[in-house]
Amino acid sequence: MNDDAVNWLRQPGRGKYAKIETERRFLLQQMPTDTSAPRLIEDRYIAGTRLRLRRVEVGSQVVYKFCQKVRPDENGPSTVAITNIYLDEAEYKTLRQLPAATLRKTRRVWQVGHHTFVVDEFHDDLAGLLLAEIELPDPSFELPLPAPIGNEVTMDERFSGGYLARATPEERALILAL
Template sequence: MAQEIERKFLVKDDSYRKMADSSSRIRQGYICSIRGRTVRVRIRDAKGYLTIKGPSNASGTSRYEWEHELPLDEAEELMRLCEPGMIDKTRYLVKVGNHTFEVDEFYGDNEGLVVAEVELKSEDEAFERPDFLGEEVTGQVKYYNSFLMKVPYNRWKNDPEIG
């Protein structure tokens, strides 16, 4: 089984843009988005992907992930099967020390939300923290893309009860 281990943070300024090695536009939808099991369709630039994710561990840092690249036309067809709601974002890749941070800047109903993730080899692996990192939100369900698709940021950003 492929295991994804990552930590997620809010981003406190836009300095990541100047530090980014590259960026790409991402649109994604969910064929299934029940808690603990998601099936995602993603179009990243001109490529498609189908991803299945399992439940997170207790700390929210680790979960099963399987991904397969698809032809763009197949990904576009699968997008029509997705649940209502769509994630639209730009992803910036920012190398800091031995790690690459993926910084997602959201659009549409999630406008104003910017999060950074770093993938790790183990849950306790040390990493250099760039200055743009803010509060850690690892394991907070309201920051999962599958939650943002159903309850967008603009509906809860001023409501601490959500999530």
């Protein structure tokens, strides 16, 4: 018998549709000159939930996603179980009516040797903030860090998307001053 037929009861972040991601995040001192594939991302963190509504735009093409991120270990922000559902525009517009905190950024791909980073350049009140992320097999993976990578902020909750979206103007100013 199919495992899912027997084990139908699931908790958020568990089951065959939840993908485990282990990421590390770093501040960047400047935008690397050799990035590619820019895409504009608008994230809407739904109030009172672990849900995120995402709109990704490249030229005239748009992709809509509804996502849940759950930390298997609440004290370990580097690892999350992520479940995505792809939406059409009508579904996106319906969910967009929910109260949410918004975060806008341009994401680019940065290839460094055999490693692929994504670099997020934030907009609006977070203009000037540059973060590089890389997905790794585990959080302790040794990684050569090229310039212009600065301090690692993986374990600093202030650099998670949900926190950045909900931060007050004073909290955002402190983040930008780092």
